Amino acid sequence: MTPPDLDPELLRRLLRAKDRMDAASHEAWPVERLARVSRVSGAHFARSFKDAFGVPPHRYLLTRRIERAAALLRDTEQPITDIAFQTGWSSLGTFGRQFKDIIGESPGEVRARAQAQRELALAGVPACIVSAIERPQLNISVLEKRRREPGGTKGHRKSKEAK
Amino acid sequence: MTQGVQVVGLYVRDQDEAISFYEKLGFRVHTDVKNGNYRWLTVQHPEQPSFQLGLFAPGPPVLDEATAQTVRAILAKGAMPPLVFTVTDCRAMCEQIRAKGVEITQEPVDRYGTVDAGFRDPSGNGWKMIQARKS
Numbered sequence: 322m323t324p325p326d327l328d329p330e331l332l333r334r335l336l337r338a339k340d341r342m343d344a345a346s347h348e349a350w351p352v353e354r355l356a357r358v359s360r361v362s363g364a365h366f367a368r369s370f371k372d373a374f375g376v377p378p379h380r381y382l383l384t385r386r387i388e389r390a391a392a393l394l395r396d397t398e399q400p401i402t403d404i405a406f407q408t409g410w411s412s413l414g415t416f417g418r419q420f421k422d423i424i425g426e427s428p429g430e431v432r433a434r435a436q437a438q439r440e441l442a443l444a445g446v447p448a449c450i451v452s453a454i455e456r457p458q459l460n461i462s463v464l465e466k467r468r469r470e471p472g473g474t475k476g477h478r479k480s481k482e483a484k
Numbered sequence: 485m486t487q488g489v490q491v492v493g494l495y496v497r498d499q500d501e502a503i504s505f506y507e508k509l510g511f512r513v514h515t516d517v518k519n520g521n522y523r524w525l526t527v528q529h530p531e532q533p534s535f536q537l538g539l540f541a542p543g544p545p546v547l548d549e550a551t552a553q554t555v556r557a558i559l560a561k562g563a564m565p566p567l568v569f570t571v572t573d574c575r576a577m578c579e580q581i582r583a584k585g586v587e588i589t590q591e592p593v594d595r596y597g598t599v600d601a602g603f604r605d606p607s608g609n610g611w612k613m614i615q616a617r618k619s
Binding site: 326327329330332333335336337339340343344373374 | 497553556557559560561562587589590591604606607608
């Protein structure tokens, strides 16, 4: 079903809440706080945000946090625990689990791969080759890939959890 | 220069509001001509006399009302393409426009010698403000 047409004036205020999450994704953004930014009620906010931007606000925030954590893992030497707390998680376990659910690899794996790539690059291997090495081998469908993985039903649980 | 881009247009929800906003960034009205419902409005930065930024309101007679409504929604959602404003001092400019009530969406960040920040116009157009590396 196509979401109802929202009033541009309301959309502009919802965008303000999205901007605020972008600017400080490590902060806690309960619906009430976001709703205040957009000057609407909490219930109205959650529904309108999803209609406007296609994802519920908390899931949008999660993607921004994961994105930032992934960048810090790749670009800095900071300990994973520090990165987890710095990007808005209060538990390392939750961070690791959600990160793996979304990215498909653990934070440690992402870091190790980034380091290996840097070493290759430093060794003088051309950048295009370095990136080709990392190209995912998607010669079967994503669904099939998921089915063949040990504990292959995990994907379904994952999509439910990420709601 | 005799060939190149002369005008790039932005959609704005209200042209008068847009003039006061872009004046805060240092632009001045270049052309403001009305013909019935239609208003051709461009602004120019004094340091860039070969370029005009068009500020256009979606609506009749150019767009039918239904299309205009869609454009207004896209604009308000911040889904229009990115814009870049180049400055000599990003932090100073940010403070200057913040004092005038401009919404800073991203505080200035240093990135390997360049400094960038983000802000939005009242309609929802998103700008990056970039201070180039000193050469």
